[in-house]
Amino acid sequence: MAPWYHWDISRVRAEDLLAKAGKDGSFLVRDSESVPGAYALCLLFQRQVHTYRILPDEEGLLAVQTTQGAQIKCFQTLNDLIATYQQPHKGLVTPLLFPVRQEETPEEGSDDLKTRTYDTALSCPNGDDEKAVLSPGHACSSLPVASTFYVPSQASRAQISQLLQQRLQEQSSLSSPSEFLGLLSEYLKTNLQLDLETMKSGTPKLWHLNKALGVACKGLHSELDFTLSSLETLVKVFDHPNSPMAPQKKQGGSLTGDSSLENLISKISTLNNLLSSLEKKVKAYSPQFQPSMMVRPKTIPVQNFESKVHKVKLGKSQRASLTVDVEGGKVILKKLNSSVEELISHEKILQLIKYQNSQNKLRFVFDKEGQKNQQRDFIFENARKKEGFCQLLQLMRMKHSNLDEPDMISLYIGTWNMGGALPPKNIASWLQSKGLGKTQDETTTSIPQDVYVIGSQENPLGDREWTEFLRAAIKSVTETDVKLVAIQSLWNIKLTVLVKVEHENRISHVNTSSVKTGIANTLGNKGAVGMSFLFNGTSFGFVNCHLTSGTEKTHRTILRNQNYHDIIRSLLLGDKQLSAFDTTLRFTHLFWFGDLNYRLDMDVQWGEEVFHCPDILNHIHKKDFETLLSVDQLNLEKEKNKVFLRFNEEEINFPPTYRYERGSRDSYMWQKVKATGVRVNVPSWCDRILWKSYPETHIVCNSYGCPDDIVTSDHSPVFATFEVGVTSQFVSNKDPGCRSEEALIEFETIEAIVKACSRAKFFIEFHSSCLEDFKKSWENNSQSSDIPGFLKLGWSATQLPMLNPILSEMEYLLDQHLLLTVKSVDGYESYGECCVALKSMIGCTAQQFEMFLSHRGEETGSVRGWMKVRIPKERRNTRERLYEWISFEKDE
Missing domain, CATH: 3.60.10.10 (Endonuclease/exonuclease/phosphatase)
Structure with missing residues (x-):
């Protein structure tokens, strides 16, 4: 076997070996950690390990994965691939110069065969070579790794075969079925040499051994199917029917060879998962039948704050403590020299007001029954304490808001x-x-x-x-x-x-x-x-x-x-x-x-x-x-x-x-x-x-x-x-059979200044999730160049489209935005893009907007105009968002 091939060692281990080698151009090849049949070429250059994925195609040919559009070179064996990339200018960061050999650990009492042991990656993490092939979250199976042989010369393969057959006969006194011993004997007699030959050519997969094991374990499939089916029944008692732990049964007839072996390993892995998780599932479910031992969701503990309380009207200041009970939905105010507690329920708190220049000051506006709204100012120890208090109040309001979806x-x-x-x-x-x-x-x-x-x-x-x-x-x-x-x-x-x-x-x-x-x-x-x-x-x-x-x-x-x-x-x-x-x-x-x-x-x-x-x-x-x-x-x-x-x-x-x-x-x-x-x-x-x-x-x-x-x-x-x-997936309350006026987005004028030296005509595209499709304006009807390298473009109302949102409710349109892009008529290339919020444009009279234009992350000009979003009176109902509960004001 090639000295640079390290089988299924982990990526971390591979990088350790390359770091020890220390020379630019040091390399090794390992199995991919998540893609069966694929490899990872690890190459050291300037103290960095660069990893290239080697993927097989449908015909078994191997190729280094390239960027889209690059020419793909295919090879029959890993040896051929490595030999090619040992030459300069083949697309790698540096040629493959110094193979990093496997670490040898001679096994005790084995003089006939040189053996090597390798690190295994039983946790099967996705390494650097796993990108863009499997979907995120794909679970890969871990295969137990046996000690692997060096590849002997052709002259010694027959001796190895005879030696192993002799060892098999020595073990025949054990309780192995004769059919199984026959399969192994046939493999050692003929197919072992074929596997060794393919290994020499650079293909380290033991196809014949896998096939023999698949046939030998054929009876185990039915036993596992029966056991899995029984366990699934028990799991479903304590889990949902669509539990991700429930294995997906494959359709089709009997499997043979390597696919059967992989299927068997998959079943064993599933069985292991079911057995290890079943006890946890039972423990997690059983408290539902034992109320005194019920495991409750994590609750937020009651938090205490010290503050100076200032009554706005009276102008008096004194120290007090504030207690926030998120789960109970209340705030408790207690003056430090008094035993009297004032309880304020969450629904009575109307607004929190922060001040721009007083970072530790907060105004509390709350409803007091039968009286005018009360206002109190709290001076916290520092701004961080104030923010912590506000976050807890927001969390309390959210927990008790009865909203289906969060704001x-x-x-x-x-x-x-x-x-x-x-x-x-x-x-x-x-x-x-x-x-x-x-x-x-x-x-x-x-x-x-x-x-x-x-x-x-x-x-x-x-x-x-x-x-x-x-x-x-x-x-x-x-x-x-x-x-x-x-x-x-x-x-x-x-x-x-x-x-x-x-x-x-x-x-x-x-x-x-x-x-x-x-x-x-x-x-x-x-x-x-x-x-x-x-x-x-x-x-x-x-x-x-x-x-x-x-x-x-x-x-x-x-x-x-x-x-x-x-x-x-x-x-x-x-x-x-x-x-x-x-x-x-x-x-x-x-x-x-x-x-x-x-x-x-x-x-x-x-x-x-x-x-x-x-x-x-x-x-x-x-x-x-x-x-x-x-x-x-x-x-x-x-x-x-x-x-x-x-x-x-x-x-x-x-x-x-x-x-x-x-x-x-x-x-x-x-x-x-x-x-x-x-x-x-x-x-x-x-x-x-x-x-x-x-x-x-x-x-x-x-x-x-x-x-x-x-x-x-x-x-x-x-x-x-x-x-x-955040916004919810809005659903209109309008009766589908009821005819009523719809909302409309109207533009009066738009003026843009863009970086351009041409004299082309331009148009504007309007994109938004509130539109069924993007819309285009007509060509600009005014154009000038007051500043060298810039064009001033203008559109009047007749050149601009009227836009019809898919929904007309104000609550929906308050959260919507328009994306504008200015494009040339001749090449349809963008000269700048911007985003305009509809929120400030809602009303019966046109409002002005002014935005910078950018393209590919660079500023390319500006755009301004007048527009309005007309909403029918019956569609103007809205509600206060949770984050609107807190406002900012200048200090008095």
Whole structure:
């Protein structure tokens, strides 16, 4: 057998072997961890392991998976494939130069045959080579791995066959059936040599052995079927009929050969799962028959706050305690020097008012029977306490609102460059938004988020292993189960989305995509993974990226900017009908995070030479982050509209997250001594979380920071939490047989300024989920060029269409948006796109809108106009959204 073939060792083990080899061009081949019959070619280059998938076609020919459109080269054996890619300029990051051999462990007492043992991957995680072939969440079977033989010469194969037949005869005294012994004897006599021959040619599958075992175990199939059927009956007593644990029976006749063996292994795996889970199912179900031992859902404990209470009219101030009982639906107010408690029920609380300049002040407006609405101001210890109090009140209102669908959800975003190291057992501080920066109040840290979105880079774990680790970690801190929506991987870059079980059926239209940004956008270890879905009627997009590293100010910054634009152009997410719009305009809310690798343009002090003040380390020590952020490359590039156009980022109040000394957060490893000199990695905020939302939507960032107790990587993880308004799949209450006036969207004028040197005519396309199909305007009826390189275009009412929404209810239209794109008549190419909210346009008189235009992430002009959304009087009923309960006002 070829020395570079390592059978089914894990991806982590393969990378360890390559790291020990240390030479560029070191390589090995292993079995794919999730695709039967496929392989993974692992190649070391510049201290990075690059993994290429090798897939068989229907005829058994092997090929390295390429990007779409690239020519595919097919080979009969792995040997032929490897020999070809040992030559330069074949599309790999470097030629295959140094095969990494298998580690030999001679077995005790076996001198006749050289044997080797290999690591197994019984957990079968999805590794870096598993991308775009299996759907997210696909479960792969784990096969037990026997010790494997080296491939002997043809002259010695007959001797091996005779030796093994002799050993079989020595074992014939055991209770093995004669039919089974006959099958094995026939295999050892003839078919073993055929298997060894195919192994020599580079095909390591023992087809004849599998066939023999399949025939030998034929009787076991019926026994397993009977046992599984009996267990399924018992499982159904304690589970739903459509339980995912219930095996799907295959249709058709008897199976033979390898397929029969695989089917048998699948049944054994299912049997194992059923047996191991049955006791848990019984225990989980039995409390329903034992009320005194009933396991109740996690409840939110009563929380106490201290505050100064100020009666608005009287102007008197005194200390008091506030108690929030979320489950009971009430707030209890008690003055510290009094035993009298004032109880305020949730339905009596009319509004909460926050103040823009007083971060720890909150006004309480509540209904007091028989009296005018009461107002009281509360001064909390700090802004974090106030926000914790508000979050609990919102949660209380949501629990007791009797709404079928939520108005608002909580969202957790996490990003972590793991530095190739395994995570620590405890990541609670990361998941609970504890540590440095804007953190959550301790009264809310154990409350589970509705959606968890976690991006990782340089992640050494397989997809399945990482997902289960996250699920267990979330449950340990929240006592809540979460379900996997999907996981998307590109090399060691992973994006994982998990949701509370209650929201599982609210998620739809899940899409995943990935983009490589390495050499020629095909090779390397940098790139992005993305995911999109609908939460009821609200579209979400998520991008986790790892951009070009390095500290060279101009060159590396330009490369990072280019990476960003490559991702925008190439990432395929969201509604296909919006393919004319770039990624940043396809979603109600888009979150972009990861190791962006933007650095600080400031020197680092090193003794009395080379580097001089201003000293970045001194600024960090003084927590003077404002000065550092003024030279942050990402902020500088954003200010110049080079990247992340119109994206938001919460204020940074935590230290730079890179490059720490592993094992502590006390010092930065900002210098690396190399043969060519000292390489400097200035401490920087490489790890960031940004977002972009449609206008007039509700989104609030409640935390943004990093834990200070997770030290396995040279990067600190970063967290952010959000409250996000969401819409339901609206159903009209209108009687289908009742005729009434419909809503109408009317434009009076639109004027656009676009970057263009041509004299072409232009039109506008209007896209929206509230329209049956997109609509087009007529050609512009005015055009001028007052500024070189720009065109001023105009459309009057006669050139603009009237739009008919599919539903006319105000409650529905308040949440809708129009996407506009300005296109040329001659080439149908977009010159700019924007988004307009209908909310502010509702009324009987036209309202003005003005927006910037962008295309492929770059600003290309502006558009303004006058429009109105006319809604019939009988359709204007609406209700207060949960997030509208809290308002912002200027200080009095």
